[in-house]
Amino acid sequence: MPERRSIQEMLRFPRTLEFTKEGARFVILLFVIGFAAINTGNNLLYLIVAMMLSLIVISGLMSESTLRSITVKRTLPRNAYKNSPVTITYSVTNDKKRLNSYSFTVEEVLPAGKAFAPAYVLKLPARNTFDVFSRCEFSKRGVFTLRAVKLKTRFPFGFFLKGRRMDMQGEIIVYPSIIPLERTGLFSGEHAPGDSAAEKGEGTELYGIRDYAAFEDSRRIHWKASAKAGRLLQKEFERERQKKAVVILENYDDDDENFEKAVDTAASLAVRFLKLGFKVGLKTLTQELPCSSGQAHLERLLYRLAVIGPEKTKGRASARIRGL
Amino acid sequence: MKFSSYMTVITWVIVTIGFSALCLVEEIGNAFLAVAGALTLASLAINSKTKFRISKTLLNAAAILVLAFFALDYLYMSESIVGAASKLLSIIVILKIRDLNAGKDYALLYALVFFELLAAAASTVSPLFFLALALFASSAIWAMAILTVKKDFEEKAAAPGRLPDSVFGKGFFAATLIVSTLSVAITLALFLVIPRMSAGFFQSKSLNTIKVSGFSDIVDLGSMGPIKLDDTIVMRIRVTGRMPDGYAPRLRGGVFDYYDGARWKKTKPEKRDVERRGVMWLEGDEPPGGSSVLMQRITLEPLETDTIFAMPRWTKLSGAFGKILTDDAGTIYLPSIPYSRVEYTVWSSVTPFKEEPDGDMPRYLALPQGMERVSKLAAEITRNSKDDSEKAKDVEAYLKKNYSYSLDPGLTPGVPPIEDFLFNSKSGYCEHYATAMAMLLRAKGVPARLVTGFMPGEWNAFGGYFMVRQRDAHAWVEVHVKGAGWVTFDPTPDAGITAPGRSSDLSLWLDSLRMKWTRYVINYTFADQISIGMGMEKKARDLQKTLKDAFAYLRTKGAAAKEKPVALILFVSAIILVLALAARIGKTRPKSRKTPEFYNEMLRALKKRGFRKTPPETPLEFAERTGLDEALELTLIFNSIRYGGSRLTDETRAETLRLLAALKGRVKGGRQSKG
Numbered sequence: 001m002p003e004r005r006s007i008q009e010m011l012r013f014p015r016t017l018e019f020t021k022e023g024a025r026f027v028i029l030l031f032v033i034g035f036a037a038i039n040t041g042n043n044l045l046y047l048i049v050a051m052m053l054s055l056i057v058i059s060g061l062m063s064e065s066t067l068r069s070i071t072v073k074r075t076l077p078r079n080a081y082k083n084s085p086v087t088i089t090y091s092v093t094n095d096k097k098r099l100n101s102y103s104f105t106v107e108e109v110l111p112a113g114k115a116f117a118p119a120y121v122l123k124l125p126a127r128n129t130f131d132v133f134s135r136c137e138f139s140k141r142g143v144f145t146l147r148a149v150k151l152k153t154r155f156p157f158g159f160f161l162k163g164r165r166m167d168m169q170g171e172i173i174v175y176p177s178i179i180p181l182e183r184t185g186l187f188s189g190e191h192a193p194g195d196s197a198a199e200k201g202e203g204t205e206l207y208g209i210r211d212y213a214a215f216e217d218s219r220r221i222h223w224k225a226s227a228k229a230g231r232l233l234q235k236e237f238e239r240e241r242q243k244k245a246v247v248i249l250e251n252y253d254d255d256d257e258n259f260e261k262a263v264d265t266a267a268s269l270a271v272r273f274l275k276l277g278f279k280v281g282l283k284t285l286t287q288e289l290p291c292s293s294g295q296a297h298l299e300r301l302l303y304r305l306a307v308i309g310p311e312k313t314k315g316r317a318s319a320r321i322r323g324l
Numbered sequence: 325m326k327f328s329s330y331m332t333v334i335t336w337v338i339v340t341i342g343f344s345a346l347c348l349v350e351e352i353g354n355a356f357l358a359v360a361g362a363l364t365l366a367s368l369a370i371n372s373k374t375k376f377r378i379s380k381t382l383l384n385a386a387a388i389l390v391l392a393f394f395a396l397d398y399l400y401m402s403e404s405i406v407g408a409a410s411k412l413l414s415i416i417v418i419l420k421i422r423d424l425n426a427g428k429d430y431a432l433l434y435a436l437v438f439f440e441l442l443a444a445a446a447s448t449v450s451p452l453f454f455l456a457l458a459l460f461a462s463s464a465i466w467a468m469a470i471l472t473v474k475k476d477f478e479e480k481a482a483a484p485g486r487l488p489d490s491v492f493g494k495g496f497f498a499a500t501l502i503v504s505t506l507s508v509a510i511t512l513a514l515f516l517v518i519p520r521m522s523a524g525f526f527q528s529k530s531l532n533t534i535k536v537s538g539f540s541d542i543v544d545l546g547s548m549g550p551i552k553l554d555d556t557i558v559m560r561i562r563v564t565g566r567m568p569d570g571y572a573p574r575l576r577g578g579v580f581d582y583y584d585g586a587r588w589k590k591t592k593p594e595k596r597d598v599e600r601r602g603v604m605w606l607e608g609d610e611p612p613g614g615s616s617v618l619m620q621r622i623t624l625e626p627l628e629t630d631t632i633f634a635m636p637r638w639t640k641l642s643g644a645f646g647k648i649l650t651d652d653a654g655t656i657y658l659p660s661i662p663y664s665r666v667e668y669t670v671w672s673s674v675t676p677f678k679e680e681p682d683g684d685m686p687r688y689l690a691l692p693q694g695m696e697r698v699s700k701l702a703a704e705i706t707r708n709s710k711d712d713s714e715k716a717k718d719v720e721a722y723l724k725k726n727y728s729y730s731l732d733p734g735l736t737p738g739v740p741p742i743e744d745f746l747f748n749s750k751s752g753y754c755e756h757y758a759t760a761m762a763m764l765l766r767a768k769g770v771p772a773r774l775v776t777g778f779m780p781g782e783w784n785a786f787g788g789y790f791m792v793r794q795r796d797a798h799a800w801v802e803v804h805v806k807g808a809g810w811v812t813f814d815p816t817p818d819a820g821i822t823a824p825g826r827s828s829d830l831s832l833w834l835d836s837l838r839m840k841w842t843r844y845v846i847n848y849t850f851a852d853q854i855s856i857g858m859g860m861e862k863k864a865r866d867l868q869k870t871l872k873d874a875f876a877y878l879r880t881k882g883a884a885a886k887e888k889p890v891a892l893i894l895f896v897s898a899i900i901l902v903l904a905l906a907a908r909i910g911k912t913r914p915k916s917r918k919t920p921e922f923y924n925e926m927l928r929a930l931k932k933r934g935f936r937k938t939p940p941e942t943p944l945e946f947a948e949r950t951g952l953d954e955a956l957e958l959t960l961i962f963n964s965i966r967y968g969g970s971r972l973t974d975e976t977r978a979e980t981l982r983l984l985a986a987l988k989g990r991v992k993g994g995r996q997s998k999g
Contacts, residue, residue: 022431033442038521043848044445044453047515051461054510058465058503075969089969100495102469103476120480122473123491133482145942154476156469170967171944173960296979299960307948 015067016150016163023159026052055157063162066104066153069095070124074149076170079299082177082264085137090119090149093129100125104153106132108146109165118152138174141263141306146170175302176260176267208236244291245273245323246281247301251308252315259310259317266319267305273321274298285311327474327487331430334467336368339417341463342437345456346414348448351407360414367421383423390415410443427471434467449665451841461511462504469500520850539578539629539776543588545741548755548776552731554794558625559633560839561780562789565618568674573618574800574812575633575792577777579653583759585692585740588774592687595649595657598641603851605641605648616674623842624666630658633777635672636802636812643668644849652684653773667847676808688771688804691763697743698760699767712770716803716813719764723757723815726750757815758799771804775812782827787836791827871896920972922980923962926955929988954987 019027030052037045071093077086090106105118119132138144151164209225212232220234249266251259266282273280274293281291282301289304310317343364347357390412398408413436420433441460444453470492477487559575567573580588598605618635634641634656641648641656643666649657658666691698705722709715730751735744742763745756758774765772776799781792800814827835844852874892927937930950937946943966947959961980964970972980 040446041520042445043515043846044448045442046518046520046848047454047457047511047845048442048445050514050518051457051507051511053514053518054507055461055465057510058507061506062469062503074967076967078964078968078970099499102491102496103473105480118480120476120482122477122481122488143942143944145945154472156465156472158468158472158475169942171942171963172967173944173963296957296961296976299964300957303956303960 012165014164015064016165018161018163020154020158020161022157026055026157026159056159059157059159060162062156063153063160065096065099066101066155067151067162067164070101070104070151070164071095072106072149072151072166072168074146074168074170076146076172079302080138080144080172080174082138082141082174084177085135086172088116088119088134088136090132090134091129092119092121092124092132094124094126096126098126102153103155104151106134107150107152108134108136109148109150110146138172141174141176141260143307144172144174146172173303173306175306176264178268178271179264181265181268181272209233210236243276243278243323244281245278245321246283246291247273247319247321249282249284249305249308249319250315250317251284251286251310252313252317253310254315254317262317262319263305263308267302269319269321270301270305271298274301284308285313326489327470327492330470330492331424331467334463334470335421335424335430335433337463338434338437338460338467339364339368339421341456341460342417342440343414345437345441345444345453345460346410348444348450348453348456349406349410350447351402351404352410356411356414360411360418363418364414364421367418371421371424383419386419390419406443406447410440410447413440413443427474430467431471434464438464449842449846451838451845454841454845458508458511461507462501465504465507466497466500469496515845516848516853516856520848520853539627539631541590541593543578543580543755543774543776545586545588545755545759546735548753548797548799551794551797552753556625556794557791557835558627558778558794558796559792560623560784560787560789560835560842561792562621562787563618563780564621565674566616567618568616571674572814573635573780574775574798574814575620575622575778575780576636576775577629577631577633577655578775579651579655579802580774580776581653581687582690583692583763583774585694585742588759590651590653592652595651598648598650598656600648603642607639607641607650607654610639617671618674619669619671621669622667623839623847624662624668626661626663626665628661630661632656632658632666632668634670636775636810637673637676638670639673640671641668642670644851665842665846667843676805676811685771685804688773689766689769691766692740694740694743695763695767697747698763701746702764702767705764706768711806712803713805713808713811715768715770716761716765716772716801716805716811719761720801720813720815723761724817727752727757727817729753729817729819754799754816757817758801761801761813761815765801765803773802773810775800775802782832784832784836784839786829786833787839789836789839791832791835920962920965920980922958922977922984923966925984926958926962926987929984930955952987952990954983954990958983958987 030049033045033052034049036042037049073091073093075089075091077088080086088108092106094101101121101124103120103122104124105120107118108116110116116134116136119134121130121132124130147169148165148167151166152161154161209222210233212221212226212234216234220236222233222235225233247266247269249262251262253259254262270280270282274297277293279291279293280297280301282289282304284304287304287308289301343361346352346360393415394408394412397411398405402408402411417433417436417440420429420436424430424433437460441453441457444456473491474487561575563573578590580590582589582591598607600606617639620635622633624632636654638654638656645658645666645668647659649659651657656670702719706715706718709718727745728751731753733745733749733752733756735741735749735752739748741756742760745752746760755774762772762774776797778792779796779798780790781796782790784791798814798816800812800816802810803813805811870892874896878893923943930936930952933950935946935950937943941949943959943963944956947956950956958980961976961983965972970976
């Protein structure tokens with residue numbers, strides 16, 4: 001998908017540069033020696049100043065050589081749950097023909113105050129690709145937008161931290177936390193909503209055994225039981241019944257803790273019942289998602305819960321499940 | 325190579341460079357260097373085998389001792405801040421070598437070595453300094469890169485452990501060498517362009533001066549003898565201009581008019597300022613047209629005199645001085661003794677052209693008492709001479725022929741030295757010859773004076789200059805000849821003028837290197853920068869003109885140009901070709917990540933409905949904006965494929981088809997309902 005670059009992006013300087021503590025000391029020393037050279041007119045001090053300046057130039061060239069022609073392919077985790085660590089994989093390729101790249105990190109460009117652990121590359125030989133990983137954890141549910149990664153290096157002298165931004169859009173949907181439902185009292189594990197006495201029918205589950213009558217389907221004869229009883233017995237099956245449940249989230253405007261707890265509970269119920277083979281739907285104060293099953297539906301449902309916010313009406317936020 | 329091995333090698337190299345730099349500090353004596361060198365080597369050798377950390381108490385005690393030593397050294401021994409600080413640094417380096425454990429210990433040691441280089445820079449003018457600096461830069465690049473990688477690895481790697489040995493292979497070493505060479509080249513380029521200015525809040529560095537004799541207001545006869553054996557170079561001189569055949573250039577220093585029988589004096593030592601015009605100091609009239617003028621570019625070592633030297637009859641002088649002084653005999657003086665090398669250019673007329681007024685002559689005719697025998701000899705020598713010039717020539721020839729040159733004339737104590745020389749020993753060196761000639765001429769009423777200075781010394785073919793040494797110090801006579809002015813005569817036999825022996829080619833080459841170093845590094849000034857700038861501007865103009873001619877030639881197919889600039893056209897074409905090839909080779913195709921077709925189809929469908937995705941919008945933001953469930957679900961699938969590394973399975977493909985169909989249906993419906 002071709003994406004046009006905004007003017008802001010086009011005007012942005014392609015590299016960022018920050019002084020490290022060592023770099024700041026080096027530059028101060030450079031100024032002091034420069035001052036001494038001016039005062040004394042001593043050309044050997046000028047020579048030292050020139051050497052120090054050349055180290056800054058060399059530092060720029062070598063760090064550029066490290067960051068240049070590096071491509072990054074980011075693979076985001078398929079699912080991320082609130083407060084659970086996930087791993088972002090970066091496939092880092094050095095497209096240079098001969099020059100190796102040394103000691104750099106791949107970091108997400110995030111809003112102030114947020115940071116993921118950087119992925120570190122010690123040495124990336126020319127024409128090679130390495131996978132490196134960054135572990136991160138989200139404390140809030142929602143859609144977490146990633147807009148760019150930054151390659152950063154202090155190589156070669158540790159004087160400057162040079163960065164190269166690579167715009168790279170990505171989104172992680174952070175689902176609500178999945179909590180053990182037993183603690184909530186909403187689900188015992190033995191009785192699920194909608195459970196009732198089984199009925200005879202054309203399903204696949206065994207209902208019972210009875211005598212075989214003539215002209216009935218011989219494929220239903222239970223040979224083992226017939227041998228034991230000394231007469232022909234046939235299997236009877238349960239009626240195939242659609243198990244359905246709706247997660248009800250009353251997303252009233254409550255305090256954050258209660259609200260988040262309700263959303264986490266709703267997500268946990270949805271996950272549990274889908275795993276139990278139910279078709280699960282979602283009903284909130286303003287939205288309704290019809291009952292369905294499968295991975296895609298689970299993701300759809302969790303997405304809804306990831307982005308849901310409180311309604312304007314004040315009340316106690318809660319979640320429960322209702323069988324159909 | 326292992327990290328520890330790398331660090332050991334680099335540390336040895338860097339510490340050795342630091343110690344070499346310390347050897348260049350003039351204020352440090354050989355005894356201290358020998359002890360410090362031995363201790364440094366011992367510390368390095370022990371540290372490379374066993375590593376131990378010095379206890380804090382021991383370190384603190386050592387620090388107090390070292391500081392006390394520094395104070396004592398500065399106050400009573402070196403009496404020089406550079407000398408004392410250099411010694412202090414060398415001791416700290418020795419102590420630090422015994423305490424190398426973490427990366428920051430190594431970094432601190434290298435910083436100390438850098439300060440040793442700084443100390444050397446403040447003290448020396450030796451070209452070896454550049455060698456030490458270049459080697460230090462190369463080693464420091466190597467060391468700092470390794471230390472930075474190690475630090476990063478320890479701080480940022482997911483599982484740090486031990487740094488893999490394979491990181492710093494031969495390739496890394498080769499790359500460091502290339503970068504180091506580049507660093508030296510950049511250093512030199514920057515050195516040339518950094519603007520030179522001297523605010524002068526502090527005194528510039530002072531060098532040890534060379535003791536010379538013969539250039540003060542009073543000169544004892546015989547004082548030049550000992551320095552005639554000294555090989556120390558005192559100046560280097562590059563001469564431009566045509567020298568007539570038989571012309572013997574001499575660098576004039578002191579001029580003396582009064583001889584009391586044992587010493588020469590200046591009766592008019594008063595100095596006056598020389599007129600300055602722009603960057604030039606002008607003395608007297610210009611020589612008449614057609615006179616040969618010699619331009620001398622002189623680099624003078626720091627001598628213990630304020631006199632600076634030039635060939636006789638100087639008329640112009642240029643140099644970075646605030647003031648120039650002269651006396652009535654034309655000697656040039658600086659306002660004070662320069663404790664550093666000085667460089668200046670001076671122009672002198674080869675032929676005498678200025679007569680002295682008669683009223684000034686009596687002081688050049690004065691004789692000390694008891695010169696009767698000398699007068700008698702003078703009359704005998706000049707009995708056939710017609711004029712003053714002939715008298716001077718005859719006396720010069722007589723002395724050259726009848727007296728022998730010796731640095732140990734064995735003069736009799738108690739006998740006036742000139743009488744002893746002329747009538748008893750009949751051997752002596754330049755001062756005896758020159759004094760004898762002056763006295764003989766004065767006895768015959770010819771004005772004469774003694775001049776001290778230097779002969780040009782040894783020619784250095786590698787550098788195209790004369791190397792003037794202490795042993796080239798000389799004394800000769802100036803005779804005032806009517807119609808010509810002061811004319812130079814030298815009665816010393818050739819044996820006393822010609823330099824004994826010749827330097828080896830290697831030493832001449834090294835000296836030319838030193839000369840270049842002094843000229844282009846030590847004495848590099850703002851004026852040189854202007855000169856280089858102007859030269860480059862001229863070259864750029866020439867290039868511009870050549871290019872214009874070349875393009876005119878190409879445009880008019882040769883009609884507009886007189887000559888075919890084939891070489892230039894070929895050169896420019898070759899550069900363009902190389903650049904084009906380099907650009908092509910270096911270009912890497914950006915790897916595109918294909919957007920799944922179902923998502924493009926969705927975007928097209930939504931576009932029809934009036935929803936257009938803006939660049940800063942993320943896919944989910946856009947899907948939310950549409951308010952369409954199908955768009956949202958398609959985007960969730962898209963995201964999992966695009967960013968989550970999922971593949972499009974048959975199941976998801978069927979799902980996307982279903983969702984697309986539903987979306988398109990809604991789009992149509994929407995449009996119909998809109999219509």
